[in-house]
Amino acid sequence: MRTVQKALAGACLLFGLSIPLLAAVYAIGSGDDFELEDSAEAGVALVVFGLAPTALGGWLAWNLRHSNRQISQSLSLQQEQMFLQLLQNQAGDLTIIQFAAAAQVPIEQAKAFLDQKAQVLNASFDVKDTGAIVYRFPL
Structure with a gap:
């Protein structure tokens, strides 16, 4: 259409x-x-x-x-709601792949979104043995 x-x-x-x-x-x-x-x-x-x-x-x-x-x-609002829901379910710890899968967005877009939120919410970062970055958001 x-x-x-x-x-x-x-x-x-x-x-x-x-x-x-x-x-x-x-x-x-x-x-x-x-x-x-x-x-x-x-x-x-x-x-x-x-x-x-x-x-x-x-x-x-x-x-x-x-x-x-x-x-x-509308999509931005849905991503924001998905982000907040995941933060509650994961006790503030979130990986790029978890967010990308839940929000159904590409990895690059998920990384950019989480990087932006990490700056706004003063999140810390941890790197797992596998190389995955874990964003730790204060609740």
């Missing part, structure tokens, strides 16, 4: 923005032959075929951006 909405927004913007450009080229190219009646017709064409698709395309693009922002905020 998002792909269709993106394609439709792009097509509307492309079509809607090209009409005023073509009308301007026509008006400039006509020179002295451009009459008031042509001007009225061009104005109607600009509104109907230019403004409407441009407005629709702009609204679709804004709607996509707004939806993406809401989804991103």
